[in-house]
Amino acid sequence: MSTNPEAGEITHRNPNLKNLNVDVLYHFDLTTEMDFKAMFGDVKYVCMGGSADRAREFALKAARQMNLPITDENLKPIGKTERYTIYKVGPIIFAAHGIGMPSISIMLHELTKALEYAQASDFKYIRVGTSGGLGVAPGTVVVTEEALNDDLRPYFEFSVLGHKRRWETKADIPLMNAILKAGEGFPMVRGKTFTANGFYDEQARMDGALDPDFTVEQRRAYFDALRADGVRNIEMEAAYLLGFCTEAGIPAAVVCAAILNRLKGDQVTSTSEELASYSDNPEQVVLNMIFHELAKDGDVWRFGEDLNQ
Amino acid sequence: MSTNPEAGEITHRNPNLKNLNVDVLYHFDLTTEMDFKAMFGDVKYVCMGGSADRAREFALKAARQMNLPITDENLKPIGKTERYTIYKVGPIIFAAHGIGMPSISIMLHELTKALEYAQASDFKYIRVGTSGGLGVAPGTVVVTEEALNDDLRPYFEFSVLGHKRRWETKADIPLMNAILKAGEGFPMVRGKTFTANGFYDEQARMDGALDPDFTVEQRRAYFDALRADGVRNIEMEAAYLLGFCTEAGIPAAVVCAAILNRLKGDQVTSTSEELASYSDNPEQVVLNMIFHELAKDGDVWRFGEDLNQ
Numbered sequence: 001m002s003t004n005p006e007a008g009e010i011t012h013r014n015p016n017l018k019n020l021n022v023d024v025l026y027h028f029d030l031t032t033e034m035d036f037k038a039m040f041g042d043v044k045y046v047c048m049g050g051s052a053d054r055a056r057e058f059a060l061k062a063a064r065q066m067n068l069p070i071t072d073e074n075l076k077p078i079g080k081t082e083r084y085t086i087y088k089v090g091p092i093i094f095a096a097h098g099i100g101m102p103s104i105s106i107m108l109h110e111l112t113k114a115l116e117y118a119q120a121s122d123f124k125y126i127r128v129g130t131s132g133g134l135g136v137a138p139g140t141v142v143v144t145e146e147a148l149n150d151d152l153r154p155y156f157e158f159s160v161l162g163h164k165r166r167w168e169t170k171a172d173i174p175l176m177n178a179i180l181k182a183g184e185g186f187p188m189v190r191g192k193t194f195t196a197n198g199f200y201d202e203q204a205r206m207d208g209a210l211d212p213d214f215t216v217e218q219r220r221a222y223f224d225a226l227r228a229d230g231v232r233n234i235e236m237e238a239a240y241l242l243g244f245c246t247e248a249g250i251p252a253a254v255v256c257a258a259i260l261n262r263l264k265g266d267q268v269t270s271t272s273e274e275l276a277s278y279s280d281n282p283e284q285v286v287l288n289m290i291f292h293e294l295a296k297d298g299d300v301w302r303f304g305e306d307l308n309q
Numbered sequence: 310m311s312t313n314p315e316a317g318e319i320t321h322r323n324p325n326l327k328n329l330n331v332d333v334l335y336h337f338d339l340t341t342e343m344d345f346k347a348m349f350g351d352v353k354y355v356c357m358g359g360s361a362d363r364a365r366e367f368a369l370k371a372a373r374q375m376n377l378p379i380t381d382e383n384l385k386p387i388g389k390t391e392r393y394t395i396y397k398v399g400p401i402i403f404a405a406h407g408i409g410m411p412s413i414s415i416m417l418h419e420l421t422k423a424l425e426y427a428q429a430s431d432f433k434y435i436r437v438g439t440s441g442g443l444g445v446a447p448g449t450v451v452v453t454e455e456a457l458n459d460d461l462r463p464y465f466e467f468s469v470l471g472h473k474r475r476w477e478t479k480a481d482i483p484l485m486n487a488i489l490k491a492g493e494g495f496p497m498v499r500g501k502t503f504t505a506n507g508f509y510d511e512q513a514r515m516d517g518a519l520d521p522d523f524t525v526e527q528r529r530a531y532f533d534a535l536r537a538d539g540v541r542n543i544e545m546e547a548a549y550l551l552g553f554c555t556e557a558g559i560p561a562a563v564v565c566a567a568i569l570n571r572l573k574g575d576q577v578t579s580t581s582e583e584l585a586s587y588s589d590n591p592e593q594v595v596l597n598m599i600f601h602e603l604a605k606d607g608d609v610w611r612f613g614e615d616l617n618q
Contacts, residue, residue: 012520020516026577027508053391082362083408099392100411102545105507112518150468159459160510161523161531198414199336201469207329209421210556211321214470222470236411247519268335 012247017113025110028079028086032117039078040118044091045290046111047283048104049129050237052085052096057276058128058283059087059094065287066090086111092290097127100197101156101240108244124175125245125252128282130275131193131235132203133258135227138270139278141186141285142232143179144193144254146170147239150202152194152229156243167243169195172251179253182289186281191232193254195239203234205266223263233258255282321556326422334419337388337395341426348387349427353400354599355420356592357413358438359546361394361405366585367437367592368396368403374596375399395420401599406436409506410465410549417553433484434554434561437591439584440502440544441512442567444536447579448587450495450594451541452488453502453563455479456548459511461503461538465552476552478504481560488562491598495590500541502563504548512543514575532572542567564591 017023023032030036049055056075063070070089078086084107085096095111097104108125115123133140146154147169155166180190200208204219238254245252257278260268270278326332332341339345358364365384372379379398387395393416394405404420406413417434424432442449455463456478464475489499509517513528547563554561566587569577579587 012522014516014518014520016515016521020576023516024576024578029581051391082360098407098409098412099415100407100409102409102506102508102511103407103412105509105511106408109509109518116518150471152471158506158511160521161513161527162459162461197411197467199411200414200418202411202414202467204470206325207323207332209323209418209425210553211323212325212469213321218470244519267329267333269333272338 013116013249017116023113023117025079025114027083027106028110028114029082030079030110030114036114036118040088040093040114040120042091043088043093043115043118043120043123044294046093046095046123046125047128047286048095048097048107048125048241049127050097050099052081054279055085055087055094055096059089061283062092062094062287063089065291091294097237100236101195104237104240105244108241112248112250123250124172125241125250126175126179126286127237127241127252127254127256128286129235129237129254129256130259130279131233131256132260132262133233134194134223134231134261135263136189136232136258136261137187138258138260138274139187139281140258141183141188141282142193142256142258143176143183143188143190144171144233144238144242144256145176145190145230147193147195147242147254148229148231149195149239150197152226156239168246169239169242170246171242171253172245175251175253178289178293179255179285182292183285186285188285189232192230193238193256194226194231194234196234196236199236203262207266234262255286257282322425322558326425332422332426334388334423336392336415337419337423338391339388339419339423345423345427349397349402349423349429351400352397352402352424352427352429352432353603355402355404355432355434356437356595357404357406357416357434358436359406359408361390363588364394364396364403364405368398370592371401371403371596372398374600400603406546409545410504413546413549414553417550421557421559432559433481434550434559435484435488435595436546436550436561436563436565437595438544438546438563438565439568439588440542440565441569441571442542443503443532443540443570444572445498445541445567445570446496447567447569447583448496448590449567450492450497450591451502451565451567452485452492452497452499453480453542453547453551453565454485454499454539456502456504456551456563457538457540458504458548459506461535465548477555478548478551479555480551480562481554484560484562487598487602488564488594491601492594495594497594498541501539502547502565503535503540503543505543505545508545512571516575543571564595566591
């Protein structure tokens with residue numbers, strides 16, 4: 001167990017794994033009897049979001065911009081797609097983690113094991129998702145400095161064998177700064193992210209199926225307190241991702257599109273086209289950052305002219 | 310707001326909904342501008358599980374047994390399938406809720422609103438899923454009496470505007486008893502269900518990506534305590550479902566297949582065929598219960614001979 005997460009070294013990885021003859025990554029339908037090194041050995045970035053459709057679009061967009069011969073016809077997922085979906089384009093994985101922290105937790109455990117078995121090195125995790133903005137306009141890119149849990153505390157808390165554990169939920173600073181630099185010219189803010197365990201009452205919406213049992217005034221005071229604390233968006237996975245990666249020694253960041261301004265309402269009334277255009281912004285910012293880093297590392301990927309920005 | 314949940318009346322439903330001109334059920338891509346009454350008005354049962362593939366198989370199985378002309382070719386989902394998947398066969402919905410309580414919560418809010426707008430009445434929710442058995446063999450049907458949270462307490466707790474709320478997590482007794490009766494002859498146990506917020510450390514697995522930081526002996530003592538408290542399986546959604554339905558005044562039950570015995574290991578090493586056969590048991594028990602109730606109600610559905618058991 002290393003004690004130097006700053007250097008990106010493995011910190012609290014599981015020492016038991018070396019005693020397993022075969023490890024079945026049940027939710028991916030992959031096992032270590034497969035050639036993980038060939039499948040995942042060169043991975044440097046994992047871009048993850050909630051939806052399998054979006055992961056596919058994002059992967060195809062990256063392939064186009066990298067001038068790779070990967071198309072809608074020949075792009076195949078890795079493993080089964082019953083619960084999660086994984087695509088790989090060059091050294092970048094595009095993955096769908098489903099909704100909420102329990103869902104992303106399974107993907108992070110199994111994907112991290114896969115990359116470890118594959119002896120992939122120096123890889124980074126970036127959540128590129130959607131969120132409710134707090135005082136920011138739809139389409140704004142919100143870059144997370146730190147995630148707050150549903151008690152608005154800056155850690156992720158969970159129970160193991162009936163005992164509470166806490167993980168720190170700060171984004172990796174060099175990765176966050178690289179994303180902020182790549183995003184210059186985009187509508188972008190940085191701030192804290194509130195990670196809720198639901199979409200309706202848990203995010204202070206008043207349009208769920210159950211009586212919300214709070215008033216518009218109480219909600220406004222709550223949002224004002226969040227804003228004053230530096231919160232700029234609300235979503236459902238950042239605290240787990242950042243906590244897990246702190247423990248695992250993996251640099252991680254969260255970059256979300258705001259798809260509505262929660263100070264102005266609860267309902268997501270944008271069209272599919274508008275929603276896709278909102279997601280384009282964080283996706284392009286992250287791709288620009290990745291392409292810049294890969295070019296700096298002397299990577300052999302050939303980029304098209306549309307990247308000259 | 311009614312105060313008589315025993316009678317199945319609406320209890321804590323949201324009074325704000327009647328003030329919405331249009332309600333966009335964002336995650337389903339459905340809006341109240343559609344004819345919800347035609348789409349959902351006759352729904353009496355919602356059978357839900359984690360996987361969209363399984364929901365489809367389950368729907369097709371029901372259609373075959375009901376002698377309905379619904380086939381793999383013509384069965385279409387209702388709404389978009391990007392995040393959730395909904396099929397309807399006669400008065401039964403088969404739906405995929407994804408993994409974990411935040412994920413199922415969104416489906417329950419939006420589906421319940423849809424059924425309410427559709428003026429559906431006397432509908433019941435049943436989770437038909439998979440789980441880790443605790444001292445029960447793979448393939449056993451575990452019927453939940455009550456769900457425990459990750460502190461092993463018999464309630465679901467969550468935060469709204471920074472304040473804690475608690476919901477009771479008991480199954481509806483008449484519905485549970487009807488399921489137990491329909492399951493006579495199947496390998497079946499009833500007991501408590503531990504609902505965890507993850508699959509690895511949170512379910513006391515030692516094969517996650519991170520150092521579990523507990524010993525085999527501590528885990529054994531924990532499982533012994535769970536068994537002594539009446540827990541027979543571990544999964545990831547029951548506490549939210551039962552809590553939500555208690556609040557909403559909807560009879561609800563949870564019927565899961567055990568796909569492994571956690572006292573004997575962590576890994577799910579069964580083949581796809583074995584896993585499908587394990588899921589067959591709870592699915593058939595629930596279908597038998599539903600067909601029995603529909604026949605009793607004089608419903609017009611015509612059932613095939615294979616239901617004469």
